[in-house]
Amino acid sequence: MEKSIEVHNLTVSYHSKPVLWDVDFELPKGKIIGVVGPNGSGKTTMLKTVMGLMKPDSGYTEIFGQPLDKVRERVSYVPQRESVDWDFPADVMDVVLMGRYRKNNLFKRITKEDRRIATEALEKVNLLEFADRQISQLSGGQQQRVFIARSLAQQADIYLMDEPFVGVDAATEDAILKLLRDMKNEGKTVVIVHHDLQTANEYFDWIVLLNTRLVAAGPKEEVFTKELLQEAYGGRLTVLSKLGDLISDTEFPLREPDFKEDQPKD
């Protein structure tokens, strides 16, 4: 297996309380990978640690077998939509062009090539006609697609997305899914933090099941079992005791509104 992300004995705490405890796994390349777990299970913390935004207490992470600093150019990050102020004075194109900013071109002007790449990225998320739109005037789904377009404009090899399906309309959901499959076909790796169990099975090839500790990581057929899901969610969801039956029916009629994001915001 060619490895994309490696997480080695990772322990991370927030306000001196461990959020991730001795988590250890490896992820393959060229797959759509879901990081799934209940509220407060450390999903976003895991992503932020891999991206170097949080410092681990112990353990380390690598991307493509190298520390993040060596491969930054190949890594792209889609933060949670709510993490920025959408009243910022910028239009859609401004934000997507930020995907072209680099340490070594920060003091240079934006080139024609940058604009071409950004336009292409906007086309992929079906937002080209909104290029001049002020970002505060977009719907939640459109804002999410702007973030994904910005990330595409980076032309990376691995994409880490934090809850891209939260609060988006059906059209955006379909657009994102189609895009993910296209990216996979181009050999890109996509890692997605996701809270919705019902859709997880349908979206991802590979699943990391977290609950502060690692419950399981592997192909979804191996991970999405009644025993492992119960281990991850424990008694927190009585609905889950029924999940075994639901899995056998490959039907997931469960959409929990309070499965909302777990991450302590700062």
Place this chain on the structure above:
Amino acid sequence: MTPTLAIALTAVFTAVSCALLGAFLVLRKMTMVGDAISHAVLPGIAVAYWLSQSRASLWMFIGAAAVGVLATIIIELLRKKLKVQSDASIGMTFTTLFALGVILITFWSDSVDLDQECVLYGEIAYVPFNTWSFSGLNMGPIALWSSGLLLLAVLAYTFIGFKGLKMSSFNEDYAAVLGIGVAAWNLSLMAMVSFATVVSFESVGAILVVALLVVPAATAYLLVEKLHLLLIGAGSIALLAALGGYALSRWMDTSIAGTVATLLGVQFLIVLLYHQLIQKRNQHAVA
């Protein structure tokens, strides 16, 4: 150069410089940090002034800017490492540093010609009398030179740093992942705010400089949808208030700095009303 022109130009240079930097403070929701810095630089000013015995020395700028950056670092340390609430850490840091400055000034009151009134309210009307000369040639008011240099520095900083400031103000985490040094951008902005505060404090004082940092940017923010327009708008609003405020203060024989700051507030109110009116009309149009 006539005294009137010297005062007007000094007012414009300081007001526009503060407005440009203030735009980024508003976008980062850090206007209170600007407030904090404007007060926290006082001990730096006092020490540097006592050492050099001159008000517009290079040492004073460096000393004050250093304390301004130090204040920023202390605030961040309290907030991030010691988990003190963000507003409490700002409040504690700048009042303590400001109080230290007040003690220093009163302690050295015999040897230092720097009174608290001037520090708090500034006195731009005295600008024309405080001149300097270079090899026997009268170069004109010191404050005019320092504020002119400040404006040049701020213009250069915003032009060169436009992309970095934009990115780190909009989405700090994303910038950090791209390997862009967000801490350096934050500290450089705070250093610029400190410089601006020190240069302005003689003219408008530590309290009213906050008005120059916050109000023009907050006003322009209601009107524009692009970052470069926010900068141009904030600069223009500051320019208008500086000139208008000065003219008004001469006519009414009032404090120049006070009139400028009041005019800024009036401008904001007018724009706010206009903004509300437009929004209401749009809502009606939709409905």
